[in-house]
Structure formats: C-alpha cells, structure tokens
Amino acid sequence: MITDACVYANNSSHTTLRRFALTAASCGFSRIIACDPAEDISEYAGVSILKGRLIGKLSGKAFFDAVKKTPAGTVVFVQVGENSFNRTAVTTKGVHLLTGISDLPKGGFDHIVSKMAAQQNTGVVLDFSRIIDPKTRRTALSRYDEILAFQRKYHFPLLIASGASECLGQRNITEIIALADLFGMTEQEVRSALDSLDGILSPKKTVEIVEERS
Amino acid sequence: MSVLPPTLRENRRYVLFRIITPVNPTQKEVYRSMAESVTALFGDAGAAKMHPAVVWSEGEYAIARCTRGYEKSLIAALAVVTKVCGEPAAFRSVATSGTILSLKKKVVHEAADDAAYPGYLCAGKKVNNLSKENGHRYLTRDDIIKE
Numbered sequence: 264m265i266t267d268a269c270v271y272a273n274n275s276s277h278t279t280l281r282r283f284a285l286t287a288a289s290c291g292f293s294r295i296i297a298c299d300p301a302e303d304i305s306e307y308a309g310v311s312i313l314k315g316r317l318i319g320k321l322s323g324k325a326f327f328d329a330v331k332k333t334p335a336g337t338v339v340f341v342q343v344g345e346n347s348f349n350r351t352a353v354t355t356k357g358v359h360l361l362t363g364i365s366d367l368p369k370g371g372f373d374h375i376v377s378k379m380a381a382q383q384n385t386g387v388v389l390d391f392s393r394i395i396d397p398k399t400r401r402t403a404l405s406r407y408d409e410i411l412a413f414q415r416k417y418h419f420p421l422l423i424a425s426g427a428s429e430c431l432g433q434r435n436i437t438e439i440i441a442l443a444d445l446f447g448m449t450e451q452e453v454r455s456a457l458d459s460l461d462g463i464l465s466p467k468k469t470v471e472i473v474e475e476r477s
Numbered sequence: 478m479s480v481l482p483p484t485l486r487e488n489r490r491y492v493l494f495r496i497i498t499p500v501n502p503t504q505k506e507v508y509r510s511m512a513e514s515v516t517a518l519f520g521d522a523g524a525a526k527m528h529p530a531v532v533w534s535e536g537e538y539a540i541a542r543c544t545r546g547y548e549k550s551l552i553a554a555l556a557v558v559t560k561v562c563g564e565p566a567a568f569r570s571v572a573t574s575g576t577i578l579s580l581k582k583k584v585v586h587e588a589a590d591d592a593a594y595p596g597y598l599c600a601g602k603k604v605n606n607l608s609k610e611n612g613h614r615y616l617t618r619d620d621i622i623k624e
C-alpha cells in the first residue's frame with residue numbers, strides 16, 4: 264500500500280481528517296498515518312487511516328513509559344535527538360519510526376544508528392514539508408542526502424511523509440519523485456519507500472507457520 | 478526576420494497543473510510564484526537553462542512550459558510553491574506533454590456548488606469553508622452532514 268507516513272490532523276489544523284484522506288486519495292495514496300488525530304476514523308474515500316503517536320525527546324524512564332502506554336495498533340514515531348538517545352530509541356521494542364531527521368546536527372545519525380535501525384527494522388521518515396519550506400530546505404536536503412547514503416549501505420527501511428498540517432501541504436507521487444530527485448533519490452527508491460510500512464508493522468519472521476495440522 | 482528551421486528550434490515540454498487557492502490569480506501572478514520557486518531551487522543559471530513560462534491559464538488550471546529534459550525540475554519547482562498573491566496555495570501537477578492541445582484535453586472543470594451549503598465553497602466532494610464557522614477551513618461534505 265502506498266503510504267503517506269505522517270500528516271498532522273490535530274486540533275490546531277484547519278483541515279479535517281476526512282479532507283486529508285480525500286486529498287491523499289486524489290494524490291494517489293491508499294493509506295495515511297495521522298499523527299495525534301483529533302478524530303477517530305479508520306477509512307475514508309478508499310484511504311485507510313492509521314493512528315500515529317509522536318514521542319518527543321524524553322529522558323530515560325519517561326520515554327520507556329510513553330512507548331509502553333501507547334495503545335496497540337498505533338504507529339509510534341520518535342523525534343530524534345542526541346546520538347545516544349537515537350541508539351536507545353532504535354533498540355526499544357515498540358518504536359516503529361524515527362522522525363525529525365532534518366533537525367539533527369551534523370553526525371547526529373551515524374553508521375552505528377543506521378546499522379541498529381537495519382537490525383531492529385526501525386524506519387526512518389523523510390519529512391518532505393521540510394523541503395517545501397524555504398527556511399529548512401538546505402539543511403533538509405543535505406541531511407536527506409546523508410541518510411540516503413547510509414540507507415544504500417545498511418538497507419534500513421526508509422519512509423516518505425508529506426508532514427502536512429493542512430491539505431495544501433500534501434503532494435502527489437509525481438511531485439514526490441521530483442522533490443526526491445533534488446537529493447539524489449531515484450524513482451525506484453521512492454516507490455519502495457512509499458511501500459515500506461508493511462515491512463515495519465508486520466516484519467517477516469524467521470520461522471513462519473504455513474499450515475497447521477490438527 | 479527569417480524563421481528558424483524546425484531542427485534548430487528548442488524542444489519544449491509542457492506541464493499541466495492545478496492551482497489550489499481561495500483566490501483567483503492571474504496568469505502573471507501564477508508566473509511570478511513559479512519563477513520565484515524556480516530561482517530559489519535552481520538559481521538564476523538553472524532558471525536560464527530551464528526557460529520556465531506560463532503559457533495558458535484558465536480557472537484553476539494552468540500550463541507551464543520548459544526546455545525538454547527539465548520537466549522533473551519544473552515539477553519540483555511547482556511543488557514547492559506555497560503562496561500566490563500572499564494567500565496559501567498549492568500547484569498540483571497533473572500531466573506532462575509535448576503539446577498544449579493534448580494537455581487542454583485533460584482539464585476537468587468541477588462545477589462549484591454554493592447553493593447546497595451556504596458559507597461553503599463546494600467542488601465535488603471537497604468543501605472550503607468561507608466563514609470558518611467550525612474552526613476548520615478545509616472539509617468534506619460528510620463533515621458538514623456530521624455537524
């Protein structure tokens with residue numbers, strides 16, 4: 264399923280969750296993750312809506328508590344911070360995605376975090392609203408270029424999010440491919456990034472029961 | 478002045494895009510927004526190679542022109558436009574082609590339906606609340622029925 268990894272349909276947004284879903288459908292998406300949504304809708308206009316929870320930079324125990332208290336079926340995002348925090352976040356059970364990569368200082372996301380993310384099957388979200396915003400564009404393009412180099416080497420899951428807080432911030436797949444080309448991401452990589460959420464939410468097990476005999 | 482033979486003419490490509498904004502911008506205003514974002518993304522040198530221009534605009538659709546091979550860059554530039562005439566906006570690219578005629582065939586005009594819900598601007602299933610009565614500006618018909 265082609266997924267927009269993060270839209271912010273919260274109370275401060277002027278766009279309803281249904282309108283986000285409708286716009287996503289017209290942009291060619293079949294699933295969106297609504298971060299801290301104001302409404303509880305599971306599907307609209309043929310687009311399935313997953314709930315997401317964003318956990319900010321918290322200290323040790325508060326972070327583990329926040330992850331534990333998250334209800335089942337919710338996609339857990341963690342806002343990246345210092346290198347040591349990122350290593351803890353990646354290895355914590357229940358964390359699905361790392362976000363806020365563009366705000367990191369240079370070297371905040373290194374080869375060790377990349378290797379851990381690949382081992383733990385934790386995804387890294389590329390927020391395209393940072394490219395659209397002229398103030399954060401340069402930093403975002405440079406960070407995403409670094410992340411892409413790590414991804415090509417360590418093969419951790421990469422996801423693409425519009426990061427939109429209004430429906431005007433959502434972009435269609437052609438535009439996403441064109442924007443990703445700015446930091447050297449190929450069309451094939453974009454398509455696999457848009458389709459990689461299933462691999463994170465239901466990873467392949469080493470042993471899988473195919474048929475059960477009674 | 479003699480006309481250039483077809484083999485020496487610059488090859489061009491055209492991009493049809495939809496302008497999503499509450500205001501009704503003129504072709505010149507659309508061009509200004511597009512040119513600003515082209516320069517911001519690729520600089521003056523990139524813009525000079527790309528030759529961006531808006532060649533047609535009607536209602537919520539417009540057609541932009543560029544040099545062949547720069548379509549992707551033009552779509553990226555259109556995608557980063559966030560304002561037209563100071564109002565929030567989005568340029569959503571619809572199709573790319575070698576002729577203006579084939580793009581005009583892809584234009585679908587959605588009839589505005591103001592009568593059904595006063596205070597709302599309806600186009601298909603999408604609704605824009607002009608009065609912002611309920612705090613949400615962008616809704617769907619189902620959101621209004623729910624109220």
